[in-house]
Amino acid sequence: MDVQIQKTTDYELSWDIIRCEFKSVVLSDYQIPELVRRRRNSPLRWVGSKSKATQDLFRLRPKRFATFCEPFAGSAAMAFYVRRHLVGNPDDFKILIADTNEDLINFYQCLKADPDTLTRLVLSFPSNISLLQFRVIKQMLTNATGMERAAAFYVINRNAYGGFQQASYGNAQKRDMFSLATTLELPAFSQLLQSIDIKHADFIETLSTVNNENTWVYLDPPYTMIKSDSEFWSEKHKTYFYNDVFDKYEELAQLCKSTKASIMVSIDDTPATRTMFAGLNTYQRKVRYIAHRDQGGEKHRSELVVLNYDIGHNIITELGWERL
16 A cells, blocks of 8 residues: 655645644554564664674573663664563563663654554655655654654654664665555564663663673674764764764773673774773674765675673684684
8 A cells, every 4th residue: 555645745744744644544454564573673774783683693692691781772673683582471581772862762662652653653654755855854853752753753764874864865765665564564563662671871871770690781882983984974973873972982891891791792893992892702703884885885894792701612603703
C-alpha cells in the first residue's frame, strides 16, 4: 500500500497536515511483522553502528552477567541483539541503554511507550520524501515535542545521509532506507524495548550505576577520527557526535581499568588509543568505512576491541582478529 500525503506540494507540509493524515491511518489495514529476527538489528540508521558486527562481538561476552549496559546507545544494535539472544526469563535479566542525545532517547522512550501511535504518525508522512520536504521536516523537528518529535526524528533518520540529523538529504529511496516495511517493523522493536531501561545520561553517570561484577558494559564512543579527519567530517558533524566526549577519552580509559564491571570497548585504531587502553586485552579487527562513498571515500582501516576481562584465544583466531 502506497502511503503518501495527497494534494500537497513540497512546501505544503506541516504538523496540521500530518495530524489530519494521522486520523485516517488504521494499522489493522497493514500486515505488521510480529518480531524482527533477521532483517535489521535496529530501527535506526547510525554512523558507526555495529549492526553488522553484533554476532562477532556477542561471542566475546563474559561467561556470567546479569545486566547488559550500552552507555553510547546510538542504534542500540548490541542491546537489541543481546535481548534477542537471552536464554531464560527476561525478567531475571536487566538491559540498560543510555545516551546524551535527547532526540534519540525521546524516540526510544516513545517507541517503547506507544508504538502504534508512533507508527501511525510516521505513516502520515509522505512515503517519498523530497529534498524540500526533508528540509521542512527538519524544521518541524525543532518545533515538536514528545511523540511528534519522535516521529520527525525517525523520518529524518531514515532519509538523512548516514542517518544523523545534521546531515544532508540522503535520497533514501534509492537504498530502500525509508519504506513501508521498515516503518511497520517499529512495533516489533517496541516489543524488545519493553524489557530495556532507557536513560538520558552521559557515560560517566551511567557507568557509576552499574559498577558491579554482574554487569557487562559495551562502550562504542564516537571515534577519535571524527575529530581529526577533516577529509570526511565537517564541523557540524563533529559537534553532533558528542563534542564533549572528545576531551574525555582518557577518563573513559581509566574507568575501563578501574570499574568492577566487565567492559568491552570499540574504538578506532590509532597510536593514541593504543596508549590510552594499554594494559587491557586489546584486539585488532579490519573494517570498511564507507563515509562519503559516493565521493570515493570508502576506506579500509582497522579498529580496536578492548576488554578488561579474559576470553579464550580460540575465539579470536576464529574471528581472524589479531591480539596486540
